[in-house]
Amino acid sequence: MMETKELKNLAAGLDALAVFRPLLADPVLAALKEYLDAPSAGRYAAFVAALYEANGGNLGRYVLRLCEDSANVYVRTVGAGQTPPAYMAQALAAELDCLQRVADLGPDALLAALPGSAASLPRYEAGGVDLSGSYTHRAQNIHRYGYGVWAANRMFYLDEAGRITPVSHPDATCLDDLVDYEAQRAIILRNTRALLAGKPAANILLTGDAGTGKSSAVKAIGNALFSEGLRIIEVRKDQLRAIPHVLDELAANPLKFVLFIDDLSFLKDDDNYSALKAVLEGSVTAKSNNVVIYATSNRRHIIKEKFSDREGDEVHRNDTMQELVSLSERFGIHITFSKPDKATFLHIVRHLAAAGGVQLPADELERRAERYALERGGRSARLARQFVDGLLAEM
Incomplete structure (x- = not known):
């Protein structure tokens, strides 16, 4: 059982x-630190309450x-492909040791500083983790795991200020959910x-009819390649200048993006068109080796063509049409x-119906599906x- 002096030493660490x-700004560790500095039943309960809110009450996993x-x-130094200096590596090892003692800190050890109060105070779980081993493994495979916000999230978007922001509830579509279009x-x-x-990869344009699964793909x-180090960042058409x-x-960043x-399309005089064109042809910045652009469009040629674009003299008309493509x-x-x-279409319907547990005779399922499609x-x-x-929904 940990003595009060040891708790003070841990606080100093x-x-x-x-x-x-x-x-130290984390609410759970901040509450724990307050207790270590000045143990009291109230501070202990505040720490446990914060831990309950954070992950249900497991300090080791937290x-x-x-x-x-x-x-x-x-980790940023490692992620940039550089070797951290020896003194930084030594500091990391010492701090992981300190944090391991925190992760192993069970309620009995904390409550030893409050004799007579243990029976009435809440409990939690601790231990069961190897911080040094886990951290070393992730640092050695940082191109797969990433760090910070990139480690915990798979999909992102640009907010109104152009900041890369995690998607709180990302689309969970997986490859097994998609039918046909295998090629x-x-x-x-x-x-x-x-x-x-790390091989050369191309930017991809996915075109075709609406609802055919371009975005879902x-x-x-x-989602399928998240564990291999892939992250998706969605950029709206009006944010192309931020690219x-x-x-x-x-x-x-050691990850790939x-x-x-x-749903990309432009009018011919749209400024965003020029911004994307400059990025794709590399006139704005050097080609990135960890980022590609995937765009979907319902149009084969992304710029919306007006009939007037076909008018004029032969030279002007050819220049205009060339610009469009x-x-x-x-x-x-x-x-x-x-x-x-x-x-x-019916193959897709049968697959989805079977996956969802729809109980209908095949001929009725197909007849209703065809009627549904024709009506729409x-x-x-x-x-x-x-x-x-x-x-x-009817089941």
């Missing part, structure tokens, strides 16, 4: 944190997560795996998602999903 100093998610100077997804997967392997691949800044911010632009050609890979025919003017993977979701 936390005070001396340098590499992990930002952790401290492990704090360490793994910390974007401290040591198209295989191309995206192959290109993305090349990116993860990108998100599913992001050079984003590329600069990601340049030293897909900048995802959904030039942006599409700046994507290294172009993949088309065509609207499914009847057989493909066509077939698509999205429409198949909506139809099956409707059946599930």
Whole structure:
């Protein structure tokens, strides 16, 4: 059982944190530190309450997560491909030892400073983690795990100020949820795996009819390759001018990124067109080796063409038409998602219905699916999903 003097020594160790100093602002560790400095029943209860709120009451797992998610100077140095100086590595080892003692700090050890109060105070779990081993493993594989906000999140977006922000509830679509279009997804997967392997990878333009699964394919691949070091950052069309800044911010990051632009199209005089064109052709910044751009569009040529664009003299008309297709050609890979025919549509419906547990005779399922599609003017993977979701709602 830990004596009061040992608790004071542990408090002093936390005070001396340098590499992990930002952790002292964490509400759970801050509450624990207050108790270690001046034990009381109220401070103990406040610490346990904060731990309950944080993860249900397991101190070991909580401290492990704090360490793994910390974007401290040591892990940033490793992530940038540099070797931290020896004195920083020594400080890291000492601090991990201190934090290991925190992770192992059970309620009995804390309550030893409050004789006679233990029976009435709440309990929690501790221990069961190896901070040094886990941290060493993650540092050695930082290209897969990342650090800080990148370690805990798989999808991001640019907020109104252009800051990269985690998506709180990301789309959970997985590859097994997608039916047909295997050839198209295989191309995206192959290109993305090349990116993860440090090989040349192309920007991809996915075009085709609405609802055919272009966006779902990108998100599913992001989910599938998260553990291999892939992160998705969604960029709206009106944020394209922020891409050079984003590329600069990601340049030293050990992970690989897909900048995802959904439903891309421009009018011919749209300023955002020029911004994206400059990024794709590399006239704004050097080509990044850890970022690619995947864009979806319902149009083969991203710039909306007006009939007036075809008018004028021959030279002007040719220049205008060339400009209309030039942006599409700046994507290294172009993949088309065509609207499914009847057989493909019904295959998607049968797959989704079976996965959802829909109990209908095959002929009735197909008859109702076809009627549903005809009433809505066509077939698509999205429409198949909506139809099956409707059946599930009736169950």
